[in-house]
Amino acid sequence: MTILRTDGITMRFGGVVAVNNLQIEINEHEIVALIGPNGAGKTTAFNMITGVYTPTSGNVIYTDAAGNDVQITGKKPSAIAKLGIARTFQNIRLFKELSVYENVMIAKHLHLKSDFMSAALHLPHYNAEQRQAEAEVEELLKKVNLWDLREEKAFSLPYGQQRHLEIVRALATKPKLLLLDEPAAGMNPKETDELTEFISQIRDEYNLTIFMIEHHMDLVMGISDRIYVLDFGQTIASGTPLEIQNNERVIAAYLGVEEDA
């Protein structure tokens, strides 16, 4: 069953067409990669899906938990997150001075519905919600092996673990669809292998669908069910890892482009 579909989304910035008529379909439980040279329009595509930008034209359609198609084009990022779409960003956005635990708890609170008023007054439903949030964060941190590091400040974690923590923050909002923007950026081969394992593990553990932008070809080819390739805003290919590796246009687009540039 389809979980996300983009119906010809286009994004113009002045004279620049960053993404042109993008047509993507992602099925539940798939891992789908979006690849392409720098400036191809990959992050812009994510920004249109998550409500950071409203497409100049076209629509984004999400199938919600009840199985209904919801047009999410132009909705606010917070409204889209509530429907079950979470993301990470190309650059680490942790609260560096806060602990691992606090980073995850804040992500959860931003997502919860209690307003500041009931939090300030400590109304009963707020307390119940808070207790449940604490229990869920504990369970999550244990599951992803960060519980023992919960008191550590985010900046003190090794780089690879900081990037894992970013993903865990996204998981705290209990998404159905998780968008990862270059999760392995700056990682060494060992960290990249661990991340590859982690992504498949959380997909199965939380029954997620994953849509990721990535340059590390070992990671992309190793775990993607399908791949879309963008170049100058255009989709130049889509298919299985094997089909993409042997695609002439893809090889040409990447020629002379350093991996992880």
Ligand SMILES: Nc1ncnc2c1ncn2[C@@H]1O[C@H](COP(=O)(O)OP(=O)(O)O)[C@@H](O)[C@H]1O
């Ligand atoms: N907010 C913006 N304003 C103007 N141009 C932008 C903006 N965001 C992205 N672009 C342009 O859109 C194109 C695609 O950028 P981006 O989506 O970040 O590419 P990628 O993630 O594939 O490297 C680039 O030419 C970039 O300069």
Ligand SMILES: [Mg+2]
């Ligand atoms: Mg980008």
